[in-house]
Amino acid sequence: MTRDMITVLDTTLRDGEQSAGINLNRQDKVDIARMLEQLKVDVIEAGFAASSESDFEAIKAVAREIKDSTVCSLSRAVERDIDLTAEAVRGARSGRIHIVLSTSPVHMRYKLQQAPEAVLEQGVHAVKHARRYSDDIEFSCEDASRSESEFLARIVEAIIAAGVTTVSLPDTVGYAMPPEYGSLIGRLIAQVPNSDKATFSAHCHNDLQVECTINGIGERAGNASLEEIVMAIRTRHDHLEVRTGLETRYLVPASRLVSERTGFVVQPNKAIVGRNAFAHESGIHQDGMLKNPLTYQIMAPETVGGQDYQLVLGKHSGRAGYRARMERLGVRFSSEDALSEAFRRFKKLCDQKLHLDDKDLLATAKKEEEPHVA
Ligand SMILES: [Zn+2]
Numbered sequence: 316m317t318r319d320m321i322t323v324l325d326t327t328l329r330d331g332e333q334s335a336g337i338n339l340n341r342q343d344k345v346d347i348a349r350m351l352e353q354l355k356v357d358v359i360e361a362g363f364a365a366s367s368e369s370d371f372e373a374i375k376a377v378a379r380e381i382k383d384s385t386v387c388s389l390s391r392a393v394e395r396d397i398d399l400t401a402e403a404v405r406g407a408r409s410g411r412i413h414i415v416l417s418t419s420p421v422h423m424r425y426k427l428q429q430a431p432e433a434v435l436e437q438g439v440h441a442v443k444h445a446r447r448y449s450d451d452i453e454f455s456c457e458d459a460s461r462s463e464s465e466f467l468a469r470i471v472e473a474i475i476a477a478g479v480t481t482v483s484l485p486d487t488v489g490y491a492m493p494p495e496y497g498s499l500i501g502r503l504i505a506q507v508p509n510s511d512k513a514t515f516s517a518h519c520h521n522d523l524q525v526e527c528t529i530n531g532i533g534e535r536a537g538n539a540s541l542e543e544i545v546m547a548i549r550t551r552h553d554h555l556e557v558r559t560g561l562e563t564r565y566l567v568p569a570s571r572l573v574s575e576r577t578g579f580v581v582q583p584n585k586a587i588v589g590r591n592a593f594a595h596e597s598g599i600h601q602d603g604m605l606k607n608p609l610t611y612q613i614m615a616p617e618t619v620g621g622q623d624y625q626l627v628l629g630k631h632s633g634r635a636g637y638r639a640r641m642e643r644l645g646v647r648f649s650s651e652d653a654l655s656e657a658f659r660r661f662k663k664l665c666d667q668k669l670h671l672d673d674k675d676l677l678a679t680a681k682k683e684e685e686p687h688v689a
Pocket residue numbers: 330485487518520533534
């Protein structure tokens with residue numbers, strides 16, 4: 316893999332499912348995983364095998380079904396979890412065990428109730444245990460953004476030496492500022508002597524990085540959203556100088572499927588996949604769009620599998636947008652005056668009604684200008 320390729324790990328089925336109020340059954344997980352495979356996501360995190368019998372079964376089903384993406388399950392750094400995880404992903408063509416262990420003072424002291432040295436030892440032991448099952452081991456230093464950098468560097472070096480192939484440094488609680496987070500990862504790569512033996516992975520909540528979920532679902536305020544990251548990388552390749560291998564035309568279908576199965580509605584103004592992401596109502600914008608879509612769109616809707624852009628007619632619209640829409644409905648105005656007169660009727664109607672349908676719009680044109688249906 317070349318250096319400019321970003322590996323995308325989608326965790327819609329694990330972190331996404333951890334959103335309060337979401338519960339995906341086995342069939343939902345298999346269907347969404349198939350969509351993620353079509354999208355060419357590199358790694359699908361299918362769940363947390365030890366969390367429940369049903370999740371274990373769902374991960375197993377996903378592992379059997381998926382051929383092109385790596386399938387992974389999260390696991391605490393304890394032998395029992397790792398055994399279950401290995402069993403769940405065993406049927407995969409390419410399976411990964413993803414171990415998570417806290418490394419921040421507040422987590423080690425209050426959650427794990429262990430001294431840092433013991434945590435380091437537990438991590439190394441867990442990695443060695445997991446290596447008995449797979450060569451593909453990811454390790455997340457939970458709450459990395461609030462961990463002490465010296466300790467973090469030591470544990471990262473030790474787990475890579477023990478056989479970890481991907482090191483994830485999550486901003487678990489969404490605390491780090493983007494430049495801080497970038498320099499945390501940069502520093503570790505520079506400091507840790509064996510850092511070239513592993514891939515470094517970023518996992519943020521509600522930020523622009525690379526472990527992500529469809530529609531940004533996840534714990535609390537959600538995760539970084541896959542569609543935004545992938546399209547930011549694609550649209551600003553000039554600036555970011557990296558690529559992903561994703562089939563972006565499946566972004567909108569994937570968003571719809573996840574929304575339907577989770578019951579989490581996508582807000583209309585959501586970037587890339589929201590209903591309004593390619594809708595234009597203001598007169599100035601519509602006029603620009605009719606002249607050239609590049610005036611107000613940085614990507615074409617087809618690139619992400621969406622419908623063509625829409626010119627929504629409402630109180631902010633202007634004559635150009637109104638005329639174009641009416642022409643699509645088959646109405647040609649006999650003169651500029653006729654257009655002005657109809658446009659005035661349209662503006663008046665906008666004050667009375669929020670959503671205008673084709674019938675309402677046709678009613679703003681005079682009888683003689685209406686399309687003649689043969
Ligand atoms: Zn998370």
